[in-house]
Amino acid sequence: MPLFLGTFVNKVDKKGRVSVPATFRARLAAQSFPGVVAYPSFTGPAIEGCGMDHMESLMQGTDRLDVFSEEQDEMTTLIFAGVRELPWDGDGRIVLPEEFIAHAGLAGAAAFVGKGRTFQIWEPERQRAHMEEVRRRAMQKRLTLPAPLKPEDRA
Amino acid sequence: MPLFLGTFVNKVDKKGRVSVPATFRARLAAQSFPGVVAYPSFTGPAIEGCGMDHMESLMQGTDRLDVFSEEQDEMTTLIFAGVRELPWDGDGRIVLPEEFIAHAGLAGAAAFVGKGRTFQIWEPERQRAHMEEVRRRAMQKRLTLPAPLKPEDRA
DNA sequence: CCTTGTACCATGATATCCCATAAGAACCCG
DNA sequence: CGGGTTCTTATGGGATATCATGGTACAAGG
Numbered sequence: 001m002p003l004f005l006g007t008f009v010n011k012v013d014k015k016g017r018v019s020v021p022a023t024f025r026a027r028l029a030a031q032s033f034p035g036v037v038a039y040p041s042f043t044g045p046a047i048e049g050c051g052m053d054h055m056e057s058l059m060q061g062t063d064r065l066d067v068f069s070e071e072q073d074e075m076t077t078l079i080f081a082g083v084r085e086l087p088w089d090g091d092g093r094i095v096l097p098e099e100f101i102a103h104a105g106l107a108g109a110a111a112f113v114g115k116g117r118t119f120q121i122w123e124p125e126r127q128r129a130h131m132e133e134v135r136r137r138a139m140q141k142r143l144t145l146p147a148p149l150k151p152e153d154r155a
Numbered sequence: 156m157p158l159f160l161g162t163f164v165n166k167v168d169k170k171g172r173v174s175v176p177a178t179f180r181a182r183l184a185a186q187s188f189p190g191v192v193a194y195p196s197f198t199g200p201a202i203e204g205c206g207m208d209h210m211e212s213l214m215q216g217t218d219r220l221d222v223f224s225e226e227q228d229e230m231t232t233l234i235f236a237g238v239r240e241l242p243w244d245g246d247g248r249i250v251l252p253e254e255f256i257a258h259a260g261l262a263g264a265a266a267f268v269g270k271g272r273t274f275q276i277w278e279p280e281r282q283r284a285h286m287e288e289v290r291r292r293a294m295q296k297r298l299t300l301p302a303p304l305k306p307e308d309r310a
Numbered sequence: 311c312c313t314t315g316t317a318c319c320a321t322g323a324t325a326t327c328c329c330a331t332a333a334g335a336a337c338c339c340g
Numbered sequence: 341c342g343g344g345t346t347c348t349t350a351t352g353g354g355a356t357a358t359c360a361t362g363g364t365a366c367a368a369g370g
Contacts, residue, residue, distance in 0.1 A: 002187075002211075003207075003210060003211070003214065003235070004235065005192070005210065005235055005238040005239070005240055006235075006236070006237070006238050006239050006240065007236050007237070023240065042223075043223065043225075043228065058222065061222055113232065113236045114235045114236060114238065115228075115231040115232060115235050115236065116214050116217060116231050116234075116235045117214070117218075118231075130232075131232065131236060131237075134229050134232050134233055135197070135233065137229065138197075138229060138233050139197075
C-alpha cells in the first residue's frame with residue numbers, strides 16, 4: 001500500500017489535534033520519522049503532507065537548479081522553511097500548528113486528500129469546491145495523462 | 156485469466172457488502188493490495204474498479220509531470236482523491252462506501268461489468284439500459300477498433 | 311506558579327473477521 | 341449416461357478488533 005489514496009474527513013479538536021487516517025498511517029509507518037512531514041501549500045489554502053522520503057526527493061529536485069540562482073533560493077525557502085515535523089501520539093493523531101490551521105482556514109474538521117505520493121489537508125467545504133473546479137476544468141481542457149505503459153507491455 | 160470479462164449481478168446487503176465475482180478475484184489475486192481499488196466514474200452513474208497495479212501505472216504518468224505544476228496538481232487530485240481501497244473479507248466480499256452506493260444508485264444489487272483491464276459496478280437495471288444504448292449507437296455508427304499492435308511494434 | 315504542549319486512558323461507533331447455511335457447478339463412480 | 345457426492349461460491353448474521361474522538365493527568369518551560 002505505497003500510495004496515498006482517497007479523501008477522509010476527520011475532526012479537529014480545540015487543541016488542534018486530528019487523527020491521521022489509518023491507511024495514511026500505514027503508508028507512513030515504514031518511514032524514518034514516526035509522524036507526518038507537512039508544510040503550507042504555496043499554491044492554495046491547503047497543507048501539503050508527506051513522509052520524510054518525499055522531502056529527500058524534493059531535495060533532489062532543487063539540486064537540479066543552479067546554486068545561488070534566484071530560483072534555487074526561492075524554491076528552497078518556499079519548501080523547506082515552512083516544513084514542520086508532526087509526530088503522532090499513541091493513537092495516531094497529530095497536532096496542527098496554529099499557522100497551518102490559519103493557512104488552510106480549518107475550523108473543526110480537516111479533509112485528508114490523497115494525491116499519490118503525497119496528500120493534502122483542506123478545510124472540507126473548500127476541498128469540495130476545489131475538487132469540483134478541478135473536475136470542471138479537466139472536462140473542458142480534456143486533460144489527459146501521458147499513456148502509462150503497463151509493466152507487462154514494456155520491452 | 157488476465158482480463159475482466161462478462162457481467163455478474165450480486166446482492167448488496169444492508170451493510171453494503173457485495174461478493175466480488177470469483178473470476179474477478181482471480182484477476183486481482185496477484186496484486187500488492189488484497190482487494191479492489193475503486194472510484195466513481197467521471198462520466199456516468201457507475202463505479203470504476205481495478206487493481207492496485209492500475210493505480211501504480213497511473214502514477215507513473217503523473218510522475219512525469221513537474222512537481223508543483225498546475226497540471227500535476229490537478230491530475231493527482233482528479234485521479235487519486237476519489238479513490239477508495241476496498242479490501243475483501245475472508246469470503247471475497249467488499250463493502251461499498253455510502254458515497255459509491257449513492258453515486259451509482261445501487262439498491263440491493265450490483266452488476267459487475269468486465270471492461271478488459273478494468274471493470275465497472277452498476278445498478279443492474281441501469282446497466283442493462285446503458286448496454287442497449289451503447290449497442291444501438293454502435294450499430295448505427297459502425298464503431299471500429301484500431302488494429303492491435305504486435306509486441307515488436309511497440310515503442 | 312501558571313501556561314503550553316505532550317502522553318495516556320476511556321468510550322462509542324464502525325468496520326473487520328469468522329462461522330453457518332444454501333445453492334449451484336463440477337466431478338467421480340457406478 | 342445417470343446419480344450421488346464434493347467443492348466452490350454467494351449470502352446472512354453475530355462476535356470481535358480497530359479507529360476516531362473526547363477527556364484527564366503529567367511534564368516542561370517561562
